[in-house]
Amino acid sequence: MYDGIVQELIDEFGRLPGVGPKSAQRITFHILQTPSFDVSRLAELLAEVRNRVRFCEICGNVSEQERCAICRDARRNQTIICVVEDAKDVAAIERTREFRGLYHVLGGSISPIANRGPDDLRITELMGRLADGTVQEVILATNPNLEGEATATYLSRLLTSMSIQVTRLASGLPVGGDLEYADEVTLGRAFEGRRSAI
Numbered sequence: 571m572y573d574g575i576v577q578e579l580i581d582e583f584g585r586l587p588g589v590g591p592k593s594a595q596r597i598t599f600h601i602l603q604t605p606s607f608d609v610s611r612l613a614e615l616l617a618e619v620r621n622r623v624r625f626c627e628i629c630g631n632v633s634e635q636e637r638c639a640i641c642r643d644a645r646r647n648q649t650i651i652c653v654v655e656d657a658k659d660v661a662a663i664e665r666t667r668e669f670r671g672l673y674h675v676l677g678g679s680i681s682p683i684a685n686r687g688p689d690d691l692r693i694t695e696l697m698g699r700l701a702d703g704t705v706q707e708v709i710l711a712t713n714p715n716l717e718g719e720a721t722a723t724y725l726s727r728l729l730t731s732m733s734i735q736v737t738r739l740a741s742g743l744p745v746g747g748d749l750e751y752a753d754e755v756t757l758g759r760a761f762e763g764r765r766s767a768i
């Protein structure tokens with residue numbers, strides 16, 4: 571334990587996801603001991619990110635405008651939508667450079683344990699996007715774990731009645747993990763080898 575404000579800062583960093591007490595202490599001391607560390611720049615960015623960043627009104631990705639850069643890009647293939655759980659997954663898939671279509675961020679997965687059902691996800695918004703017949707294929711790229719599988723199964727059942735091709739990423743992704751932790755090559759291959767989900 572440290573005196574007053576130093577401990578307060580360590581505790582605050584420790585509340586961030588993935589930051590344990592040791593890392594929180596390391597970050598705090600890095601800031602304390604590095605005169606060149608630009609504290610005001612960091613403070614400014616934190617405030618700005620809160621103010622400026624929102625979620626795209628179409629796909630739910632993070633964006634500084636009403637529509638994200640991907641939805642605004644007319645060169646993207648408008649006939650294919652990749653459905654993911656989280657905006658972090660969009661970034662992971664973009665890094666593979668395998669996919670040039672659009673995305674739809676669900677905002678989570680179906681999870682009885684977390685008391686999260688289909689109504690808590692952006693499924694109505696997805697159905698709305700499919701209504702005009704432009705979209706020919708929906709890729710279900712939920713996480714390769716139980717909840718992600720349950721969500722994909724739910725969605726594929728929901729989409730069977732529509733004349734849309736529904737595909738799943740090929741196996742080979744680390745089971746039980748999150749999409750965002752898969753390396754680019756593996757994720758890229760999973761895209762190329764996607765198969766029909768129905």
Ligand SMILES: [Zn+2]
Nearest residue numbers: 626629638641
């Ligand atoms: Zn968007």
